[in-house]
Amino acid sequence: MAETIIGLCTSGTRLKVAVTAGGRIYQAQKKEYNQEKALFPLIKRELKKAGATLRSVNAVCAARGPGRFTGIRISLTLAGAMKALAGARVHTVTLFEILALQAFDCAPYKTWAAKNPGGRIAALLHAFKDEYFCQFFRPSARRPLPDGEPVWLKEGELKELLAAAGVFYAAGDSEEHPGIYALLPPGTAAAPGPVSKIIPGYIIKAALAYGSKTLKPLYLKPAKYELENKK
Known part of the structure; x- marks a missing residue:
């Protein structure tokens, strides 16, 4: 039976979501500042297109950075929660x-x-x-x-x-x-x-290809420095 896999990227200004199920891929993106508010509705919409639900998700692929300090953590937090609560496998990618x-x-x-x-x-x-x-x-x-x-x-x-x-x-x-x-x-x-952009479907393809399972964010730029320069 084909697995249901979701891909997430909240590192940039555009929220990106992909779903693979039944051998097909569904993907969407939305330019959104408060991505934590738009994330679940967008995931559920793409899962519905695939005839799947959050409970049927077998794996979560998440971009772990680099990017916005708070943004990176949105995808990784959801991936960690799906792993802990639903037993979903986690794959991450830069x-x-x-x-x-x-x-x-x-x-x-x-x-x-x-x-x-x-x-x-x-x-x-x-x-x-x-x-x-x-x-x-x-x-x-x-x-x-x-x-x-x-x-x-x-x-x-x-x-x-x-x-x-x-x-x-x-x-x-x-x-x-x-x-x-x-x-x-x-x-x-x-x-x-x-x-020359992050294609939602490639979040899944690249995460599976590179095989990382770490939930450690890749910030590169210290958060303290970024916050100080916003003042």
């Missing part, structure tokens, strides 16, 4: 892994990779004001693998890092920050628009 896998699966990347064997993928995210997150991935047969730890950098520092990185393929979230590809060195190949 936004870097989602972006890298989306790029890895797209046709333009495959064409680029054939001409640039061994070329890495750089997953890029906007953090706050003039600050960004970046992580490199190296290609493998099934999925891109992390090549070093993710970093949090000022705009100038990121430009220096990318300029010295050699040949790479950029996978950024331009839905959250439309100007993210402007940071790239001239001539750098970048993922097309449809995969």
Whole structure:
């Protein structure tokens, strides 16, 4: 019998939900500031489309960051509750892994990779004001693998890092920050628009592919620093 799996991302300005059931995928997103209020109605709506309920959920896949300090915890708290109360399995994934896998699966990347064997993928995210997150991935047969730890950098520092990185393929979230590809060195190949954002269905696909079960959030940026800069 096919399992029912839900995917959740509350790390950015858009709440993202996906449901897989019966071999089909249902997905939705909503730009929402108070995502904790909109989360359950959106989950229930997508579950209803799939002919499922919260009680029938077998697994929860949650994005664990980086992103908003309070936002990340919404998905992880729900995943933990579903595990404790309903026995659902939990799989977690970073936004870097989602972006890298989306790029890895797209046709333009495959064409680029054939001409640039061994070329890495750089997953890029906007953090706050003039600050960004970046992580490199190296290609493998099934999925891109992390090549070093993710970093949090000022705009100038990121430009220096990318300029010295050699040949790479950029996978950024331009839905959250439309100007993210402007940071790239001239001539750098970048993922097309449809995969330059977090696709809800890929929360599930990437979480299952990378196999992490930790509920530890990936903040990168200290919460104290973020709160101080909002004053």
